[in-house]
Amino acid sequence: MPRQRKRERRGSAGLVIAALLVIGLPLLGWAGVNALTGGDSGNDSAAAADGSRTDAAGEASRGETPGSFEVAQIGREAVSACVERMAAGQAYVESAGVGIGHWGEHVQARTDMLAGTVVQEEMRAIWKRTRLAGPDDVAQATAALEAYDALPGCDDLGSLEGALPEVADQAAACLEREAAMTTAVAASTAGLQDWANHLNAMAAHADGEMTAAAAQDLWVASWEAAPVNIGAYNDAHALLAAAPACE
Structure with a gap:
């Protein structure tokens, strides 16, 4: 029996401790409950919010905007496409220049013969040499023009917004060169034609x-008109050489 009573006393003591805990919890408040349970304080949400604001402020201070990398990448790709087209245009202008040069020699030979600076034999030798080179002149330049026409233009550069400064500078240079190239290509085509x-x-x-x-009449008319397009090609070629590089 004594043992039984001891167990009862221990049981009563346990009930008393439990009762004290239940009664005391409202008095401890939220901080006390967390201390007893080992939980986190309610300040974590505020700290997280402060951290988010700090991160956002950091992003703003660095001047970063959503999509800036993508815009810059699009700009670089547009510049690269324009660089390729300008290179193809340059190849055409130079190729056409070979044929236009032969045409100029052909025309000048008659001019010099009429002026008495060359004799007919010399004139005819120049005519034969340039005439034999002519078909290859036209074929090579035509292939170069087709390669140039097959590439997209530089129009995308004109509407480029938000690009990185170095891309914007490249775009401006390429657009300026494209204007000169358009003139040079047109002059090349007219002279070669x-x-x-x-x-x-x-x-x-x-x-x-x-x-x-009929052949003589056509030749004389062509000889008289030739300096216009030959001169236009030379002028356009010089302007192209002075234009900014697109690279």
Whole structure:
């Protein structure tokens, strides 16, 4: 029996401790409950909010905007495409220049013969040399023009916004060069077309498709008009050489 009573006393003591805990909890408050349970304080949410504000402030102080990397990448790709097109345009202008140069020699030979600075034999030798080179001149330049036309233009650079400064500078230089290139390509095409037309006329005369009189009249008209497009090519080529590089 004594043992039984001891167990009862211990049981009563346990009930008393539990009762004290239940009664005391409202008095301890939130901080006390957390101290007893080992939980976190309610300041964590505020701290997290402060951290978010700090991070946001840091981002703003660095001047970073959403999508700035993507915009810059698009700008770099647009510049790269324009660089490729400008290189192809340069190749065409130079190739056309070979043919236009031969056409200029062909025209100048008659001018010099009429001025008495060369004899007819010299004139005819120049004519033969340039005429034989003519078909290859036209074929190579035509292939270069097709390669140039197959590439996209530089229009995307004009609407580029938000690019990094170095990309914006490249875009401005490329757009300026494109304007000069457009003029040079047009002048190249006009000058080369004059040469191709004369080559076709000579071939037609050789094949008996044109009388000697008609061929001579056409040749004289072409000779008189030739300096306009040859001069335009030379001027456009000089402007292109002075234009900013697109690279």
